[in-house]
Amino acid sequence: MSTIVLSGDATVLKDEHVKRMALERGLTRIRLDIEDAARSTEIFNQNNLFSQNFLIDVVDFDDWKKDDQKQLIERIENTTMPVILRSLKTIKGFESLDFSLPKPWERERWIEYVEERLRAHSMSFEKCAAEEIFQMVGPDDLLIEREIEKLACIGEKVTLNLVKEIVFNHSKIQMDELCFAISSADKSSAHKILSKILSHVEPVLILNSLIRYFIDLYKIVVFADKRSSYSWVYIKDLSQRLDVPVVRAAKMMGFVFKGQPPTVNHLQLYDVEKVESILNQLQLLDKELKSSENKTIPIYLFVDSVAQLTGGQN
The missing domain is CATH 1.20.272.10 (Zinc Finger, Delta Prime; domain 3)
Known part of the structure; x- marks a missing residue:
């Protein structure tokens, strides 16, 4: 692995993928966001000596200025460090993995997504409870994740009544x-x-x-x-x-x-x-x-x- 683009809009799934990759490879993740854009070259230079121990995670590449994006791409092409670029779209010249969420109007696919996230937290649930979570939260993966984390703390089967009691009605x-x-x-x-x-x-x-x-x-x-x-x-x-x-x-x-x-x-x-x-x-x-x-x-x-x-x- 050198550089991989995580395309699509699934923030939660991208987070999990990067953390799992760093854990499996024994790498220390270095998070770069737009506030680090101006000093990205400095950050790369500081860590290049130990390149095999770090994973650079650029979390908001789309938001960077064009000049900063160009400079970052140049640094990536000249480094041996593994790099993750998070973007809504693919970037020419780099391997890409798609992490796209359902469209906002694709209700059934969103309910399937909620069910998948409940399973990811090892939670048993009623199907109507997953439907209610989506109804109360809407098509927002970050909010869905926060509400599921709340339910996970209860440690009970996720029922319709439990969702109505615990989940915030966004x-x-x-x-x-x-x-x-x-x-x-x-x-x-x-x-x-x-x-x-x-x-x-x-x-x-x-x-x-x-x-x-x-x-x-x-x-x-x-x-x-x-x-x-x-x-x-x-x-x-x-x-x-x-x-x-x-x-x-x-x-x-x-x-x-x-x-x-x-x-x-x-x-x-x-x-x-x-x-x-x-x-x-x-x-x-x-x-x-x-x-x-x-x-x-x-x-x-x-x-x-x-x-x-x-x-x-x-």
């Missing part, structure tokens, strides 16, 4: 971010989040979340005093009276949590008529999703409509 967080981006008239962010969610969540589930969200907004617009800012005590009391999650209510009302960026006070953005108009649009969207062959375009158009209604330009 898809719910994404859905909340989508709803808030839409209601804040941040069309650009909403489109990006929507594109990601649609890769693994059915449109009807997105619609259900939007309906619940804008019903909560309707309650707040109707019953909250119109102010430029609100205290935590006021928000907490109102959320309990209206049965609206307190964090959701706080964000809608422009409350800024410590260390978080400012949020849009929706009571300055909406009145009752505007929210009623949005709820009517959601009713029409429900009918359209049930009758339309393309179920994604109507949701994007809904995002644009809310932005136009509230004067959002992004």
Whole structure:
């Protein structure tokens, strides 16, 4: 072995391959990332005398500047040290191993991937539990790995109930971010989040979340005093009276949590008529999703409509 390119987007599988290779060959792994790019020549020179004892692992080759990439390739061609280049694509002139994940929309292949990772951790599991892990986490191998590691610590068979109890619902967080981006008239962010969610969540589930969200907004617009800012005590009391999650209510009302960026006070953005108009649009969207062959375009158009209604330009 001299230089091998690990192509594809499977970060977890690449990590395992490199660690296993270093262990089997008795090599010390030297990790190089973009912060080391400018001094890569120095690093190679320092370790060249002991080249048989080291494995150079370039973890983010795609992110390096073109000049730094060129310089690194030149150093690799003149060294006897084994080198791993991690890249999304193959690199001409080098042996390559493919570590590609399923496409975001390939649900069955992702569930098979979750099952493979559970087996890699020597865990027994119910198939419905693997399906639920993917449903809650989405097509992200790093997040899937972290949640499986949590389950491994429990030391029990992975059941549906255990997943619901232990695994963090990342898809719910994404859905909340989508709803808030839409209601804040941040069309650009909403489109990006929507594109990601649609890769693994059915449109009807997105619609259900939007309906619940804008019903909560309707309650707040109707019953909250119109102010430029609100205290935590006021928000907490109102959320309990209206049965609206307190964090959701706080964000809608422009409350800024410590260390978080400012949020849009929706009571300055909406009145009752505007929210009623949005709820009517959601009713029409429900009918359209049930009758339309393309179920994604109507949701994007809904995002644009809310932005136009509230004067959002992004």
